[in-house]
Amino acid sequence: MSEIPVCKAGEIPDGGTRLVQVGPVEIGVIFHKGQYFAYRNICPHQGGPACEGLKLPQIVEKIGDKGVHLGQDFDENDMHIVCPWHGWEFHLSDGTHVIDKRHRLKKYEVIERSGNIYVAV
Numbered sequence: 564m565s566e567i568p569v570c571k572a573g574e575i576p577d578g579g580t581r582l583v584q585v586g587p588v589e590i591g592v593i594f595h596k597g598q599y600f601a602y603r604n605i606c607p608h609q610g611g612p613a614c615e616g617l618k619l620p621q622i623v624e625k626i627g628d629k630g631v632h633l634g635q636d637f638d639e640n641d642m643h644i645v646c647p648w649h650g651w652e653f654h655l656s657d658g659t660h661v662i663d664k665r666h667r668l669k670k671y672e673v674i675e676r677s678g679n680i681y682v683a684v
């Protein structure tokens with residue numbers, strides 16, 4: 564396994580993505596709320612650059628007493644990566660499609676050491 568340098572810790576803003584090229588493979592390293600996530604930048608739908616899409620929270624229906632619908636809210640602890648080509652959504656935490664777990668982004672380990680960020684490939 565190789566460790567590919569990505570950037571210095573703190574260089575990717577919250578919600579931002581840094582792309583790194585490893586031979587023919589492009590990997591998106593995403594920083595969110597103090598955590599790094601890395602996925603191959605190819606959507607399993609039709610090959611779109613999924614990591615470059617919006618990062619949006621899960622929408623949650625708010626249901627009150629007696630089943631009364633109270634509107635919608637966002638679950639900031641369940642962020643989604645939204646592929647910019649056709650809108651497929653993947654959990655930021657593990658890269659799985661939000662509805663069909665058979666589809667997923669290829670995940671890579673992120674290593675933070677001595678103020679630098681690496682992906683393990």
Ligand code: FES
Pocket residue numbers: 606607608609610611612613646647648649650651
């Ligand atoms: S290529 Fe990603 S949603 Fe279609």
